[in-house]
Amino acid sequence: MTAILTVDDSASIRQAIKIALSGEGYAVTEAANGAEGLDKGAAGGFDLIVTDLNMPVMDGLSMIRELRKRPAGAGVPILFLTTESDADIKAQAKAAGATGWLTKPFDPEQLLRVVRKVLAK
Amino acid sequence: MTAQDPVETFRQEAQELLEQIEQGLLDLVHRPSERDLIDAVFRGLHTLKGSGAMFGFDALAAFTHHCETAFDRVRKGEVPASPDLVTVVLAALDHMRALAEGRPASDAEGQALLDRLQQVVATAAPAQSVAAEAPPPATDGGLNHWHIRFSLPADALVNGTRPLPLLDELRELGECRVVAITDAVPPLKDLVSSQCHLAWDVTLITPHGRDAIEDVFLFVIDDMTLDIEAITPSAPATADAAPEVAPVRDVTPVAATASSDDGTAAQAGEGRAAKAGGDTVRVPAERLDEMMDRVGELVIAQSRLKQLAASSSDIALRAVAEEIERLASEMRDTMMVVRMVPIAQLFGRFRRLIHDLARDTGKAIALSTEGEGTELDKTVIERLADPLIHLIRNAADHGLETPEQRRAAGKPEAGQIVLAARQSGAEVVITITDDGRGVDRARVRAKAEENGLIQPGQALSDSELLQLIFAPGFSTAATITNLSGRGVGMDVVKRTIEGLRGAIELTSTPGEGSVVSLRIPLTLAIIDGLLVRVGAGRFVIPLSSVEECVELSPEQDRRSTGRSLITLRDQLVPFIRLRQLFASGQPADPHQKVVVVQAGQERVGLVVDQILGDHQTVIKALSGFHAEVGAFSGATILGDGGVALILDIGSLVASGQRQDTPLRAVG
Numbered sequence: 001m002t003a004i005l006t007v008d009d010s011a012s013i014r015q016a017i018k019i020a021l022s023g024e025g026y027a028v029t030e031a032a033n034g035a036e037g038l039d040k041g042a043a044g045g046f047d048l049i050v051t052d053l054n055m056p057v058m059d060g061l062s063m064i065r066e067l068r069k070r071p072a073g074a075g076v077p078i079l080f081l082t083t084e085s086d087a088d089i090k091a092q093a094k095a096a097g098a099t100g101w102l103t104k105p106f107d108p109e110q111l112l113r114v115v116r117k118v119l120a121k
Numbered sequence: 122m123t124a125q126d127p128v129e130t131f132r133q134e135a136q137e138l139l140e141q142i143e144q145g146l147l148d149l150v151h152r153p154s155e156r157d158l159i160d161a162v163f164r165g166l167h168t169l170k171g172s173g174a175m176f177g178f179d180a181l182a183a184f185t186h187h188c189e190t191a192f193d194r195v196r197k198g199e200v201p202a203s204p205d206l207v208t209v210v211l212a213a214l215d216h217m218r219a220l221a222e223g224r225p226a227s228d229a230e231g232q233a234l235l236d237r238l239q240q241v242v243a244t245a246a247p248a249q250s251v252a253a254e255a256p257p258p259a260t261d262g263g264l265n266h267w268h269i270r271f272s273l274p275a276d277a278l279v280n281g282t283r284p285l286p287l288l289d290e291l292r293e294l295g296e297c298r299v300v301a302i303t304d305a306v307p308p309l310k311d312l313v314s315s316q317c318h319l320a321w322d323v324t325l326i327t328p329h330g331r332d333a334i335e336d337v338f339l340f341v342i343d344d345m346t347l348d349i350e351a352i353t354p355s356a357p358a359t360a361d362a363a364p365e366v367a368p369v370r371d372v373t374p375v376a377a378t379a380s381s382d383d384g385t386a387a388q389a390g391e392g393r394a395a396k397a398g399g400d401t402v403r404v405p406a407e408r409l410d411e412m413m414d415r416v417g418e419l420v421i422a423q424s425r426l427k428q429l430a431a432s433s434s435d436i437a438l439r440a441v442a443e444e445i446e447r448l449a450s451e452m453r454d455t456m457m458v459v460r461m462v463p464i465a466q467l468f469g470r471f472r473r474l475i476h477d478l479a480r481d482t483g484k485a486i487a488l489s490t491e492g493e494g495t496e497l498d499k500t501v502i503e504r505l506a507d508p509l510i511h512l513i514r515n516a517a518d519h520g521l522e523t524p525e526q527r528r529a530a531g532k533p534e535a536g537q538i539v540l541a542a543r544q545s546g547a548e549v550v551i552t553i554t555d556d557g558r559g560v561d562r563a564r565v566r567a568k569a570e571e572n573g574l575i576q577p578g579q580a581l582s583d584s585e586l587l588q589l590i591f592a593p594g595f596s597t598a599a600t601i602t603n604l605s606g607r608g609v610g611m612d613v614v615k616r617t618i619e620g621l622r623g624a625i626e627l628t629s630t631p632g633e634g635s636v637v638s639l640r641i642p643l644t645l646a647i648i649d650g651l652l653v654r655v656g657a658g659r660f661v662i663p664l665s666s667v668e669e670c671v672e673l674s675p676e677q678d679r680r681s682t683g684r685s686l687i688t689l690r691d692q693l694v695p696f697i698r699l700r701q702l703f704a705s706g707q708p709a710d711p712h713q714k715v716v717v718v719q720a721g722q723e724r725v726g727l728v729v730d731q732i733l734g735d736h737q738t739v740i741k742a743l744s745g746f747h748a749e750v751g752a753f754s755g756a757t758i759l760g761d762g763g764v765a766l767i768l769d770i771g772s773l774v775a776s777g778q779r780q781d782t783p784l785r786a787v788g
Contacts (some may be wrong), residue, residue: 010129010172011403019127054167083171085332103332105175110336 002119003027007037007051007063008081013104017050017081020108021115034058044072048068048119050111053082053089061089061096069095077118081106123353131176132404135221138169139214140469141783142780146207146214146533154200161212163192169217180231181220181322187235188213191242200245202411208480209238211473264295264326267334272305272320278422288321290337324352354657394506406499409460411426413646416449416456417739421758423449428761453739456645457498464542465493467502471513471540478517485524485534486517486678491541498644504621505551505641508614513538515611520557520635530632533558544643547665551639560629560737562586568595587627591615619720619771620647622663623755646738652736652765653716653729656705659765666718666770673713673728687715687726696726697773702752720774729772740767 004026006017011032018028028097029046035058036106041049049067053060067073075100084090085103093101099118102111145162152158163756166189174182174256181236188210195198197230213234220227245699269291273284291297302320306312319669326333331349423445430442468490478717497505520525539554562583569575569589581589589595593612618625622642629635642665649663677687696715699705717726738757754769 010131010134010168012127012134012172013175015127015130016175054164056161056164083167083174085330087331090335101332101335103336104171114336 001025001027002047003029003045004115005031005037005041005046005049007031007034007041007049007055007060009033009052009055013052013081016108017111020111024112025030026115034060034063038063038073041067041073041076042070046076048115049073049076049078050081050115051078052091053080053084061092064093064098065097079114079118081111126701128176129405131172131178132221133403135169135173135178135181136218138165139218139221141165143211143214144603145472146211147476149202150204150349153204155697159192159195159202160654163189163196166192169221173221173522178221180226181217182232183218184213184235185217189240191238191496194242194747200242203239203245206238206245209234209241210374211476214239214319263328264328266352267323267327267331268304268352269323269325269348270320271323271345271347272302273317273345275316275318279408284317284319284321287337288323289482291323291325294329294333294337294437297326300325300692307627312658318518319442326666330661393433409456409499410734413456413739414741416453416759417741420449420453420739421762425761427595451666453647454572457647460498460500460646461496462499462502463493464502464551465490467506467509468493468542470506474510474513475517475538478514482517482521483523484517484521484536486538487520488540491539491751492543495542495544495549496643498646498653500572500645501641501643502623504617505639508639509540509551509553511611513540516553516555516557516635516637520555520559522558526558545640547643547649548640548642551641553637554634556634559631559633559635560587560590561631565589587629590627591625616771622648622665624720648738648740648755648757648767650738650767651716652733652759653714653727654731654733655699655703655729656707657760658703658705658765659733660699661738661765662716662718663767663770664735666720668717668719668724670732671715671717673715675711678709678713689717689726694724694726695698696728698728700728700730718770718774720771723774725774727768736765737766738765 004021006014006028007030008014008017008022009032012034014030018030021028029040031040033055034051037049037051037060038058039120040046041063049065051060058066060082065077067076067078078097079102080098080102081095081102081104083104090101098115102114142162142165144164145158146431149155149162166185170182170185170189173179173185179290189198191206191210195202195206200206209521216226216231216234238448271287288297288299291299300322302322303318304316305320312318327333331351334349335347335507337346350643415636423442426442427446432438433439471490472488475486479486496562517536521538522530522532524534526534535552537556540551541554542549542761544549544550565586566575566581566589569592570577572594574589574592574595575581591611591614593610595612618639618641622645624640626638626640627635628638648661649664651664651667653660653662657724671689673687685698687696688694694717700709714732715726716729716732717724736757736759738759740755740757742755743753752767752769755767757765757767759765
């Protein structure tokens with residue numbers, strides 16, 4: 001079963017992501033901030049990570065930078081799902097090793113499409 | 122776990138976010154330049170906006186956006202977190218709360234709030250006031266012209282990336298002209314057919330912004346080259362050709378500093394985030410109630426099993442029955458703990474109240490809290506909110522003096538209100554202490570005489586005099602202010618507290634202040650009771666109000682038919698014959714008992730046929746059908762499957778104390 005980690009400080013967003021993805025048979029694990037996402041992501045076993053940018057404790061950019069240094073996190077595709085759309089931040093995310101960028105509010109169908117694309121690569 | 126509606130989750134989340142933001146704002150009043158606080162408030166607003174837009178709370182998202190923008194400027198150091206700004210945003214929070222809860226919220230009011238916000242921000246930073254008017258994150262209908270150039274890595278085709286769908290997606294965004302760049306295509310002899318050698322130039326005219334275009338490419342973003350440029354159309358063909366301001370930049374003014382602040386932002390949330398940490402599960406309260414019901418039924422089934430086992434000689438059966446008894450009681454205890462929440466939730470709300478009260482009364486008020494970690498059943502906490510608000514209002518409005526009066530009395534100018542909670546056995550004691558003027562006894566007496574609550578000159582002990590404040594229709598305020606005079610008196614507070622099976626007490630020292638203390642049971646879901654029989658029916662008397670049990674001798678019984686009073690250690694105690702009250706047809710037991718119960722300062726005896734023993738029980742609410750029967754507070758199911766009603770001691774004592782009641786007329 002394809003395992004996806006979703007990292008977002010908003011419980012409702014995590015839930016919406018979970019509903020969209022688990023409906024398609026993906027196994028979804030949740031993390032409430034970057035630090036938690038790093039812990040779970042570094043433990044390995046995920047085929048994809050979908051993360052927010054602006055979070056308490058540890059933000060998404062710091063998380064991805066850390067994660068890319070870890071063996072289990074080096075090759076995992078990571079999608080940003082955030083309200084931010086500034087090009088500078090996107091460039092930073094890309095430099096940090098992000099696979100893709102989706103903006104909130106998101107359409108569950110669109111999320112699924114992107115997830116399928118990324119997983120198919 | 123079954124899927125809960127995310128919209129519902131968002132509502133809860135919005136409430137928590139609003140509360141967090143509120144706390145942050147209130148802290149900012151005292152520490153206006155604390156970076157962590159500013160970041161935390163900003164992030165709260167940011168999340169609220171983002172999640173709100175996600176779940177269709179568009180008005181909320183649009184409104185919140187303006188506050189977020191304002192705080193972004195605070196974050197950038199362009200605008201100070203002045204008391205004015207905090208006050209405006211606090212008022213805006215109330216509007217957001219209404220929007221989040223789907224309550225009717227007036228647009229005009231919202232606009233007025235935004236205007237005030239605008240004004241505060243503009244006066245704080247006049248030079249940059251234009252920038253604050255950032256539009257909400259929506260395209261304005263104008264068309265943007267984009268030049269896009271992209272190329273894929275050589276192995277893209279092998280990896281399953283197909284350029285055509287990308288171009289199709291771009292075409293969906295608007296008017297699109299595509300030119301393939303063939304410069305990189307090698308001579309035929311070097312051509313590897315599986316490799317991608319093309320690049321594309323695309324001119325796109327679209328209402329969409331840069332992010333929509335990037336979204337098209339997001340899945341190949343990590344190994345392709347992509348340039349997106351806003352261009353000025355060479356010939357302004359369309360009248361509404363958008364100004365060439367890069368459309369993305371002003372959509373989210375937040376973004377520019379977000380990354381540089383992330384370090385500090387990371388620490389800011391730590392305290393709170395730890396609370397909201399990952400290993401918690403959000404469960405709707407009804408589910409807990411349902412579970413509590415199941416546990417209750419389990420306990421009932423278990424006690425039946427226990428009875429069966431007791432009459433059986435099967436050792437194995439008895440062992441299992443004991444095991445199940447232990448498990449059931451542990452499960453009930455665990456369930457109780459699950460329902461407990463720290464009272465900090467409740468106390469947190471009052472900081473805002475104090476802030477508003479201080480503003481409205483012109484008094485300086487300092488609120489401190491103690492024992493915020495004390496836990497209470499969630500239902501109890503919710504029902505405590507209104508009475509506590511009333512008591513705090515009273516303390517601020519009537520208790521505390523004005524700064525001038527306080528100075529004259531040699532007190533510090535700022536009045537103190539202390540909210541404290543601590544557990545004491547199966548109860549939680551909550552005290553509201555103020556260091557104000559204390560209760561004016563003469564005024565209480567005058568008021569009570571005026572209202573006919575006491576006879577002029579009637580002798581009363583000090584505590585009896587203070588008790589009068591809780592009498593229906595009593596109000597010490599010489600003038601009714603808009604703060605505490607809302608038609609709700611202390612009698613309502615008292616009744617609410619008694620409805621929670623709690624007690625309220627007031628002590629006061631003139632010139633030094635007053636203390637109101639509330640004793641509240643930890644939970645409403647379970648009760649330790651005394652099971653009694655009256656005629657054929659069984660009833661539960663809450664053990665916490667039972668003082669003692671004595672026998673009613675047939676002689677006393679006969680003697681007291683005229684006046685329902687018994688003498689108990691030289692004190693006359695009125696009593697109620699439950700047999701008559703409940704119109705039991707059966708003859709009385711020859712050895713009737715009197716259970717003496719106390720509610721507040723008053724005692725009353727309840728005459729029953731038989732005392733069956735202790736009974737710990739899960740309370741079931743009565744249906745609305747029975748709600749008007751004042752004598753009962755709930756029902757419970759007994760081990761044998763029968764039903765027992767739980768007596769509402771408060772209302773029984775009240776009717777027993779009234780000398781010429783219909784109850785006595787029955788007797």
